[in-house]
Amino acid sequence: MKNKIRNNSTRLCQMPIYISLLLMVMSCNGQENPGYIGAKYGVLDLDKITFSEQLDTLFSKTEKYYKLPKGEEVFDEKLGKYVMADTLYHIYRIPAKNVAEGTFSFKRLEVKPKEVVDFYADHSHRFRKVEVSVYMSDGQYRQLRDDCKNFKDITPANVKKVNNGKYIILQSNDTQKQILTTLYCLDNRLENNGDLNQNYFVRIAKTSLKIKNDEFDKQLNDEIYIPL
DSSP, X not given: OHHHHHHHHHHHHXXXXXXXXXXXXXXXXXXXXXXXXXXXXXXXXXXXXOSOSOHHHHTTXXXXXXXXXXXXXXXXXXXXXXXXXXXXXXXXXXXXXXXXXXXXXXXXXEEOXXXXXXXXXXXXXXXXXXXXXXXXXXXXXXXXXXXXXXXXEOOOHHHHHHTTTOEEEEEEEETTTTEEEEXXXXXXXXXXXXXXXXXXXXXXXXXXXXXXXXXXXXXXXXXXXOOO
16 A cells, blocks of 8 residues: 555656646747737748648738638629639638737747738638748848758759749659648849848749649649649
């Protein structure tokens, strides 16, 4: 009986140690995004998106956002205008005026409130894609390229030729997580109207590859196949 009590006591003493170690490991990994969108909940790093998130939950604490239906439109003769015939997907979007500083990031790049982030859900409400377009300075662009040094340059030769090398496409395919990350990078230094913070324009897109060959995938997949 005494041994049994002693063993139970030992287990109870060890539990705080196990919990502390677990919290330490989770903190060191730093892989978790906040459960809701909003600066007061923490910065949501787009690079850490897993696509297991439920968008309705993610946006549930947001003061105002739009859920925009997208799909095939047909002309309705009675109404005299085009109407949505079938919704292929929805875009979740927070108006820039309702986004606080420190709400979004991508790796070390802070996404400013004016740079609208779009979240895509298919017709079955499954989270499939997220993207944002960002202007950046020379330093920010160098930092982004350094953070994405493992990305492959998949720019088609004809695109490089037409744009004199000013437009490149960089991509990373995480086959384990089934996530494709694509950077569409434009050298904007000659068209920045003197604003050094607009020297580069980059569209960042992350796409889930868990579902293939449906209508969403056919229209919005960022995979680019380059012939050998």
